[in-house]
Amino acid sequence: MTTTRFAPSPTGYLHVGGLRTALFSWLTSRHNKGEFLLRIEDTDMARNSKEAKDAILKAFDWVGMGCDGEVVYQSKRFDLYEKYIEQLLVEDKAYKCYMSKDELEILREDQMAKKERTRYDGRYRDFIGTPPEGVDPVIRIKAPRQGTISFVDGVKGEINIAATEVDDFVIARADGAPTYNFVVAIDDALMGCTEVIRGDDHLYNTPKQIVVYKALGFDLPNFYHVAMIHNEQGKKLSKRDGATDVMEYKTMGYLPEALLNFLVRLGWSHGDQEIFSLEEMIALFDPNDINKSSSNYNLDKLLWLNAHYIKNKPDSELVELLKEFGVDLEGNDKASLLLSATKERGKTLVELAEQIKLITDAPTQYDEKSAKKAFKGEAKEILSAFADMLALAKPTSKEAFHSVMEKIVEDKEIGFGKIGMPLRVSLMGSMTGSGLDEIMAILGVSETIKRIEKAIATIKANFVM
Ligand code: GLU
Secondary structure (H helix, E strand, O other), X not given: OOEEEEOOOOOOOOEHHHHHHHXXXXXXXXXXXXXXXXXXXXXXXXXXXXXXXXXXXXXXXXXXXXXXXXXXXXXXXXXXXXXXXXXXXXXXXXXXXXXXXXXXHHHHHHHHHOOOXXXXXXXXXXXXXXXXXXXXXXXXXXXXXXXXXXXXXXXXXXXXXXXXXXXXXXXXXXXXXXXXXXXXXXXXXXXXXXXXXXXXXXXHHHHHHHHHHHHHOOOOOEEEEEOXXXXXXXXXXXXXXXXXXXXXHHHOOOOHHHHHHHHXXXXXOOOOOOOOOHHHHHHHOOHHHOOOOOEEOOHHHHHHHHHHHHHOOOHHHHHHHXXXXXXXXXXXXXXXXXXXXXXXXXXXXXXXXXXXXXXXXXXXXXXXXXXXXXXXXXXXXXXXXXXXXXXXXXXXXXXXXXXXXXXXXXXXXXXXXXXXXXXXXXXXXXXXXXXXXXXXXXXXXXXXXXXXXXXXHHHHHHOOO
16 A cells, blocks of 8 residues: 655644645555555654644645544654664664764864764774763664665665765664654654655655664665755745745635645646646656656746636635635625626635625725726716616616616717726726626616715815816
């Protein structure tokens, strides 16, 4: 069975780059009908917080990427790690090292002076004498001293590292706390992870983790190290390139399906297809197709995708989503008219909510520039005549409102703009918004007339024409 995992360290929010790695792992497991596990790497007590842990789980919930089984917390597994440390000591695959900090420092300086790579020299590897007093030992693993540590990375290809590059690294600190690479290897093995997909900033941890796998007799998983996401200038993605916290995208009115579609294309492709439903992603994704090179973050594309998903979302779902953006259309018989009038104009839920409010909320003020332009000449008379025609014709549909507009254009022998502009300013407060016939059909005759009358009175009183 294919088992993948995502293993965030809860030191902050869920980063979009992390979500992409998680998505790749999630798709790999779903594609193979396997399992996707979540492990919270919270051994660093000083840097972890419960808020960060909750924030990560909340973000997963929002995007709808469920994990299988219980969430694994490393902080609850110290006994287990201790057991394996003991085992390695008993089997003579690890040893206590009594080197003091000062000694380590002297060794470092010496190696640096000789322009050698700084590494532990193995001085306690086969030590049998009396340990020095007053030093709490660390535990080091016996890394191989000869040969090559090799593995085939599903993204980068074959990786060969000379064993001499990996020293006898610490697996437990002087206070007994196990170290990062040691616990990651144990957890991945015990959780049965068959594919480990992670950022390539971890590539240099992998040889160390392989040393642990081998020492404990665990089978190696397949590794995939994914290139980082870059900004459009080719630099590492930072706050300046847009939000990096997944939940900020929710606040900005993005749909999770748009964000996931955007992220899956950062480092993976299928021909030149851009739009992928979740089902398509699951059907097509293969981690062996992940690109070698890094991918660029392009927020215009995310916006384009979001507009696509909003346009295609069923009204009932939009009604639900819009509640968080201050628009409640539940039970409103004009809901579907309102949405079809605005859907094309809202690239985000924030914009969609604004477009809807522009129609439902009567203007409290008028944009001066628009008003001056629209209320030139005979605008007031044309609007009054139009209001009278509406009162008489009592149109209810978009088409019927449109006919009344056509009629006034014909009767008065005027261009469409002569009614369109002042009418738009009267109804919306400025020159923006959806189609006028649609807006009027939503407002109905009496509200339309009310807004026209108020505009005539207010705009005349406030602006000198
Ligand atoms: N906890 C690590 C991180 O957040 C991930 C470790 C891994 O995926 O192996 O970067």
